Amino acid sequence: MNIALLPGDGIGPEVIAQAVKVVKAVGKKFGHTINFEEGVVGATAIDQTGDPYPDATHEVCLRADAVLFGAIGDPKYDNDPKAKVRPEQGLLAMRKKLGLFANVRPTFTFPSLVHKSPLKLERVEGVDFVFFRELTGGVYFGEPRGRNEQGTKAFDTNVYTKEEISRLARMGFEAAQKRRKILTCVDKANVLATSRLWRETVQELAPEYPDVKVEYEFVDAVAMRLIQWPKAYDVLITENLFGDILTDEASVISGSMGLMPSASVGTENKLFEPIHGSYPQAAGKDIANPLATVLSAAMMFEYAFDMKAEAQAISDVVNKSLAEGIVTEDIAEGGKAYKTSEVGDWLA
Amino acid sequence: MNIALLPGDGIGPEVIAQAVKVVKAVGKKFGHTINFEEGVVGATAIDQTGDPYPDATHEVCLRADAVLFGAIGDPKYDNDPKAKVRPEQGLLAMRKKLGLFANVRPTFTFPSLVHKSPLKLERVEGVDFVFFRELTGGVYFGEPRGRNEQGTKAFDTNVYTKEEISRLARMGFEAAQKRRKILTCVDKANVLATSRLWRETVQELAPEYPDVKVEYEFVDAVAMRLIQWPKAYDVLITENLFGDILTDEASVISGSMGLMPSASVGTENKLFEPIHGSYPQAAGKDIANPLATVLSAAMMFEYAFDMKAEAQAISDVVNKSLAEGIVTEDIAEGGKAYKTSEVGDWLA
Ligand SMILES: CC(C)[C@H](C(=O)O)[C@@H](O)C(=O)O
Numbered sequence A, B: 001m002n003i004a005l006l007p008g009d010g011i012g013p014e015v016i017a018q019a020v021k022v023v024k025a026v027g028k029k030f031g032h033t034i035n036f037e038e039g040v041v042g043a044t045a046i047d048q049t050g051d052p053y054p055d056a057t058h059e060v061c062l063r064a065d066a067v068l069f070g071a072i073g074d075p076k077y078d079n080d081p082k083a084k085v086r087p088e089q090g091l092l093a094m095r096k097k098l099g100l101f102a103n104v105r106p107t108f109t110f111p112s113l114v115h116k117s118p119l120k121l122e123r124v125e126g127v128d129f130v131f132f133r134e135l136t137g138g139v140y141f142g143e144p145r146g147r148n149e150q151g152t153k154a155f156d157t158n159v160y161t162k163e164e165i166s167r168l169a170r171m172g173f174e175a176a177q178k179r180r181k182i183l184t185c186v187d188k189a190n191v192l193a194t195s196r197l198w199r200e201t202v203q204e205l206a207p208e209y210p211d212v213k214v215e216y217e218f219v220d221a222v223a224m225r226l227i228q229w230p231k232a233y234d235v236l237i238t239e240n241l242f243g244d245i246l247t248d249e250a251s252v253i254s255g256s257m258g259l260m261p262s263a264s265v266g267t268e269n270k271l272f273e274p275i276h277g278s279y280p281q282a283a284g285k286d287i288a289n290p291l292a293t294v295l296s297a298a299m300m301f302e303y304a305f306d307m308k309a310e311a312q313a314i315s316d317v318v319n320k321s322l323a324e325g326i327v328t329e330d331i332a333e334g335g336k337a338y339k340t341s342e343v344g345d346w347l348a
């Protein structure tokens, strides 16, 4: 197995390092030969090469069977609306060039952490849903985008083809068939032409999945219900921008944001990453929680290599670390706080 | 004072009727002559005239000093992506034609209802912020929008001018000066050209309001923090679509969605409405909570007529109804549930 490592910015390198320890340990235990190759991305890549997703990094990803990604983002770029190159452009270029059209974001709770949720226990206990966010279309990539000549007017274009919608929707339908069989199509069909195409396309596909109950909800209503009654959801499908907002909203309800993994998949390539950001304030301090990245490696074994036992071994040891309190300060709750690297060593 | 009444669909007519009782009582008590003129809007207007915002209704609004609006929306239009006329088009036409460029949405808690919040008490108690959502620009109105010839591709355009941004932002800055002096500009400047113009414009205005602390946050981050720590916010400004999603998310955290009023204001016209929808399941049953509409009437006295005492009289009687349990079933909590009309009579 060839795994590309893209640590990125902030705490990225630290959390990726722990995942690597765990992946190596799994390789040893199950007798797999695992090769790693590293690439730079994000602010780190801009500093080194001027390009947030250099060709050399793209080559590394293409050669690999799966990509393990940390995080990108550096505050020095955030408040400069005129910056020419931004770390996030690397992320978008990577998604587009690798064809990662579906971002798979599960939300579930850990019994030992659910009390940390901002929501009341009865609302959140047992929550278990998964978002399929379209990742290479919509307003993130649509043209034209920019300014008029005087710079006094700006515009972006949201655009979707039936093809882009149906390949994402099919992934959602298939996931729903293996789960509780409820698919929620999230759109703004009362206002947007793109959303009406989403709804129409999903309506056309629905008869092929007669066992799946399909619901259509407006994005603003979902933003409410995710807080009011998140247990109602099973599989949600949505466009890029709505997915950006709603998956982040969803991520805080479980009380264990530092543990949530994700996958971004396409026809050829697959990338796995924690949902948390680059958390620059914690960078280099050996305090970041590595569990989301470690669980992303578990997702990698399952989804990229179809190795369920290996994935299970990782989830098991993560649960054990939670049960025994071998955790970083963010979830230590008055118990001993372990360093990022100590948690990684223990898990491995 | 001339007030236009636009009851709209679903529970709209019932809740507007209670607000009218209260406004009449206030008129009597304070010695104002108040005239009402009614107009149709939404699904009701489509059924009667084929147009969700008929010219006759627009005339009624133009003649009035303020508009009191119920709600629009009918499920029979929701799942038909090909419907030619939609009730929501009436809402959008109304906003555009009346020039209502700022939607003002306060979120605050009522001590007697805060326990109904889905959030834990310590997170939500004392929350007090207000959104200024841009309401007549962005992707709701941008051109081009539609489909390609084969119907396989759809597109929408998000567009903003500096002018549109600064008039909304100035309202936010001024509100912040009268409040806790924190302004949060919510955008997606790491991806969208329109958002970069928002951020740039706000940065240019900031020196004119040196007493206001300005923060810039990405829309996905705000979607999280609104749940994690909503007390951090004071005044938030944002574009139309982000505002749609975030104000609805914000509306559920107080535990008293049925009580939240709003104003939509422009240079010439002012409209007041409850933030809840048309709630078709409850229509005609005399069970809908009229308090949000009644409090919208209070906002009207304050913002359209600069009559603080009249506004205060309404808030006071609403608080009294809560204290004495003269409330509808949604907030009766095991106590006697009063009918919509009974609550209106009592308040008046
Ligand atoms: C950094 C940004 C461009 C990115 C996005 O909006 O897609 C991030 O928020 C995410 O969700 O991965």
Ligand SMILES: CC(C)[C@H](C(=O)O)[C@@H](O)C(=O)O
Pocket (backbone or CB within 6 Å): A190, A191, A220, B088, B091, B244
């Ligand atoms: C009905 C719809 C067009 C409207 C909007 O999105 O503006 C509504 O959700 C609102 O927020 O008033």
